[in-house]
Amino acid sequence: MSDRDRVLARINEGFATKVPYNAWLGLEAIDFGPGRAVFRLPARPDHVGDPERGVPHGGAITAAMDATAGAAVFLALETPLRIATLDLRLDYLRAAPAGCDLFFSASCIRVATQVAFTRGVAHAGDETDPFVSSVGTFMVFRGQASPLMGVGGEES
């Protein structure tokens, strides 16, 4: 096992296996870089939102994009900090494809003191031909070391 495979296995443990909903969806990290993550969402009957066309429900796609963008922020941080999604937008450039694995790729384009910003796409195998374009904003909790991501704004 190469160093890269070991890091990928750790990312999978932190973001897929140990995050119950990501595990339920079957999300798997397949690539990474500094501030960059790529996940695969397998085609599964339980993900279908429109039974006539067989396309996945937008909820599964939103969740996969949230997880991928969060992982990208995490991979952009110098030390593991707790992060939380503040805002996430998905634009459907066209209909999600039916019956095939989907790929989610996100980059963290800026980590500021308290917030981080992401861009991402979802595609069916060709990253240059995405069906979703996405932007996200994440809260970065300085001083709160955490191996994992959470959701929700500041406690109030």
Added chain:
Amino acid sequence: MNVLERVRVARREGDLASLLAAVPFMSAMGMRMTPRGDEVVGELPFAPPWIGNYTIEALHGGTLGALLESTAIVQLLWARDREVLPRLVNITLQYLRTGRAVDTFARAEILKEGRRVAVVRAEAWQEDPARPVASAQMHFLLR
């Protein structure tokens, strides 16, 4: 019976259970949609797989997004008979508070419905509707 036919039956009978049963993702997540007059109240009963952060026992943001989008679509279907299923053009989600490991509810308001496009805003809450955990604004194509 296709989804739109199920919606017509559901609207006649005032019960959305058969519609939910026809949508695999919504039934796999155990979602419920309850009509209250012209409105629909969505519900995601808590289950351990919906957790996103086990150290603070918080719901995964994706589960809230799924509930908000589902409630918005069902609200559009509940409002009137339709020729085609509304198709999502975009969704903007705001996470307002940590979603805790309890049941979550949602409602959706159709802000504008034209011939081609509807704008829908949805909110999710847990114990207190005045303290939403997440909200979303969506555009749907109607034809």
